[in-house]
Amino acid sequence: MPDIKPRALIIDLLGDYVRHRGSEIRLKALVALGGEFGIAGPAMRVMVGRMREEGWLTVRREGRESIYGLTVKCLRTLDEGRRRIFRQGPPSWTGSWSMVIYTVPEGDRPTREQLRKDLSWLGFGPLAPATWVSPHPRLDDVANIGAALPNARLDLLSMAAPDLATDRSIAARCWDLETLNRDYEAFIRDLRQTIPEYRLGHIDPTTAFISRIRLVHAYRQFPYRDPDLPRELQPAGWLGDNARALFNEAHELLEEKAWTHYEAVVSAIE
Numbered sequence: 001m002p003d004i005k006p007r008a009l010i011i012d013l014l015g016d017y018v019r020h021r022g023s024e025i026r027l028k029a030l031v032a033l034g035g036e037f038g039i040a041g042p043a044m045r046v047m048v049g050r051m052r053e054e055g056w057l058t059v060r061r062e063g064r065e066s067i068y069g070l071t072v073k074c075l076r077t078l079d080e081g082r083r084r085i086f087r088q089g090p091p092s093w094t095g096s097w098s099m100v101i102y103t104v105p106e107g108d109r110p111t112r113e114q115l116r117k118d119l120s121w122l123g124f125g126p127l128a129p130a131t132w133v134s135p136h137p138r139l140d141d142v143a144n145i146g147a148a149l150p151n152a153r154l155d156l157l158s159m160a161a162p163d164l165a166t167d168r169s170i171a172a173r174c175w176d177l178e179t180l181n182r183d184y185e186a187f188i189r190d191l192r193q194t195i196p197e198y199r200l201g202h203i204d205p206t207t208a209f210i211s212r213i214r215l216v217h218a219y220r221q222f223p224y225r226d227p228d229l230p231r232e233l234q235p236a237g238w239l240g241d242n243a244r245a246l247f248n249e250a251h252e253l254l255e256e257k258a259w260t261h262y263e264a265v266v267s268a269i270e
Contacts, residue, residue, distance in 0.1 A: 093230030125174025208257035
């Protein structure tokens with residue numbers, strides 16, 4: 001599984017642990033946990049400070065100790081991320097597409113890039129340069145985004161294709177499903193090598209903690225690339241559902257021992 005950068009590790013720790021244990025953690029604990037992934041203390045401290053400046057973390061002092069908490073912005077992002085990562089099976093589909101056609105002044109590149117980023121975050125894909133679609137009813141979410149981008153003019157529509165073949169063609173044009181499916185295949189192949197050991201329980205708390213963090217880190221790329229297509233739109237041989245089920249199983253199998261290790265590290269510093 002890929003190496004973990006300081007920011008990614010902090011986000012994983014906040015979402016899977018800190019969020020569920022009082023929403024605070026000491027800087028020393030973050031540094032100690034980072035060390036278990038080969039991340040030097042200075043790198044962790046710099047990133048924590050940067051995330052505080054960006055509005056993700058609060059800080060309070062207790063003697064000479066710095067204790068970091070989660071801002072409202074951070075909590076909302078973590079909750080949305082968790083909803084995506086642990087979403088259930090493919091949703092039902094009405095056969096209708098949400099469509100966004102946008103116009104942004106030629107010179108306003110930041111607004112255009114932000115809008116595309118926001119649409120991608122919501123699961124939309126580009127059918128044409130300024131026309132994005134989603135098989136889910138998310139136009140209200142797009143309207144909220146548009147309210148924060150006054151230079152963007154948005155036309156929000158619902159559409160239906162004439163037949164299922166056209167619907168599938170739209171999905172294939174909007175997302176690189178072949179590459180995504182190959183990445184799912186690699187993820188499944190790697191996890192199948194380790195999950196038998198998780199099922200047997202032959203793993204110590206430290207290894208369980210490190211394995212669970214790496215598991216989340218490897219998987220959480222997918223919900224932001226995968227539009228969560230209804231079954232009607234999934235290509236033949238689609239592996240997304242299998243990858244999700246295997247991830248959920250491994251995450252749950254590692255939970256108890258991983259928490260044992262996390263509690264031991266944090267409590268020793270408190």
